[in-house]
Amino acid sequence: MSETQGKILDTAEHLFGEQGYAATSLRHIIAEAGVNLAAIHYHFGSKEELLDQLVMRKAGPVNEERLALLDHYEAEAGAMPVPVDKILRAFLEPPLLRIDKSPDFAKLMGRLYSEGLMPAIAEKHFHTIKIRFLAAFGRALPLSEPELALRLQFVVGAMAHTMLFVLQTKLPGQQLSTDGAVLLRELMAFAAGGLCAPAQLLENTEESK
Amino acid sequence: MSETQGKILDTAEHLFGEQGYAATSLRHIIAEAGVNLAAIHYHFGSKEELLDQLVMRKAGPVNEERLALLDHYEAEAGAMPVPVDKILRAFLEPPLLRIDKSPDFAKLMGRLYSEGLMPAIAEKHFHTIKIRFLAAFGRALPLSEPELALRLQFVVGAMAHTMLFVLQTKLPGQQLSTDGAVLLRELMAFAAGGLCAPAQLLENTEESK
DNA sequence: GTCTATACTGAGATAGAC
């Protein structure tokens, strides 16, 4: 990777996190990075692919850590299902504990889930994650697969929304702690409570087929 | 309100919901609505204010319904706190049951929470809602105010994220029901479980002050 | 009061010189 590429990626990460993807112009990035406008298109092809590279660079390690934690807990559990709160920890700890170390990353992630860019761009980066965690939760919880998938969406929504809003301390009125450890604890308790709620049947799973 | 205004609002609602705010150009809107470009700026001032009008027009009735339901439940409960699941119903039912009747609205709401436009634009439209529901939950749950506010953010995140993703049936693999009643039931169960989870202390509430 | 035509600025993208 050339020095130009690195400078572009670093600057883009910071600016996308700070102002959002749509609001950040390529011209702003090149000015701050001290490179030429065409360099972005030469190295990345387009603004969208630049974002894609960024997601890969940042989300890659997070997802590897998630899978490693899940592997560890599954080995620990042997033939038994991994307890829900351990699966949740494997899922939530890697992203949330990065809040303190690199707020830029957290903001970027929040923005991405946010600006609706996840469906188009990041689905591929997170596909393995979804499969693995759905399976793990499926063994631990007495829920049908569609119901579980829906609840996992709730968890992801809560996480994404929170990363974005909490970091901006846009919470109404008071100052909320942006301490990643506190957020993790709260979100884990909340998500565990939600996931373990009684099944709501949801019998309409194409049984006619 | 002139006919032109109405056509612009209707078309914008549809296109913003379908493609997102940023991705929808004013020229696309005017082409579909059959009006002139400058008409938008004459009637609304800017693209952003057009969105603001849209939010007001659509979210207004939802929020009135929420407050009316909450009023009803509070009158019913008298001096007692309203049960958590009733507060949740007042909060979630009005938006979620609109999914079936007008998917455009649901998509728009999802997109808004999504594209990060809520902080800037809609905070004002939802301020009263937050105050009232925080107070109601505060009476029903043994949580400190910051902890409660955080958990309510989780609920909002789950709702927003779900409205967006479920409507696009972007869920991994299988088809998920977009039936608002089913979603409502699931989300209520999940949120109730999460809100009623044991308090995680979170004692660092500026006690030094 | 409403709407149209048109021009202005800044965005992302691209071709071709070096």
Added chain:
DNA sequence: GTCTATCTCAGTATAGAC
């Protein structure tokens, strides 16, 4: 590999027709 020049299209602003 890099940069200049340029293209198209976005949101915005204004002058003037009805």
